[in-house]
Amino acid sequence: MVRETRKFYESIGLEPIPLLTNKKETDLERWQSRAPDDLWQEVVGRAGRYDNIGVRGGRGVAIVDCDNVETATAVLKHFDSLGLGVGNFPLVQSASGDGRHIYIELDNDTYGNYMHLGNGLSGELRFGSGAYCVAPHSAVDGAA
Numbered sequence: 001m002v003r004e005t006r007k008f009y010e011s012i013g014l015e016p017i018p019l020l021t022n023k024k025e026t027d028l029e030r031w032q033s034r035a036p037d038d039l040w041q042e043v044v045g046r047a048g049r050y051d052n053i054g055v056r057g058g059r060g061v062a063i064v065d066c067d068n069v070e071t072a073t074a075v076l077k078h079f080d081s082l083g084l085g086v087g088n089f090p091l092v093q094s095a096s097g098d099g100r101h102i103y104i105e106l107d108n109d110t111y112g113n114y115m116h117l118g119n120g121l122s123g124e125l126r127f128g129s130g131a132y133c134v135a136p137h138s139a140v141d142g143a144a
Helices: 002-011 036-043 069-081
Strands: 015-019 052-056 061-066 091-093 100-105 114-116 123-126 132-134
Touching (some): 061 069
Antiparallel strands (some): 015 052, 052 132, 061 123
16 A cells, blocks of 8 residues: 555655654655665664655645644635645645645755744744655554
8 A cells, every 4th residue: 555655646746755654754864864665774674664655846846744733724715815726735644643744846945944933823834855755555543
C-alpha cells in the first residue's frame, strides 16, 4: 500500500518522503535536501518501520496545515475573498481528525520552510523543502 500511495503522490507532482510507522517524524538524515528517491531507497528492506508518508513542501508546492476546522474554514474564506475559489484547492483531513491540509501551488519558491498562521489562526504554512505534512494513508498514534 505504501508503494502505491507514494507513486500516486509522485504522479500528481508532490514529493512524498518516508515517515516512521504511526508517527509524524522521520529519522532519515538530511531528508530536507535529499531526493525523495534516495530516501525511499534507504528504507528498502525495512518494511513495517516506514509505513507513513509525508508530503514535502518546496518546488512550488505549499501546504496550509490547519490545526482545526475553524482555521481551515477561515483560510478558505480568505482564499475565496481573493477570488481564488474555494473548490480549487485539494483539501484533506489530517490524521488527527481535527485538522485539515490545503495544498496550494506557488509561482516561485520562497525563502524559508514554514511560518505560523497569524490572526488567531492555529496552524502553519509549510512551503520549503524543510517542511512536510503527514499525508493521507498514514496513521498517527493509531488514527488514520
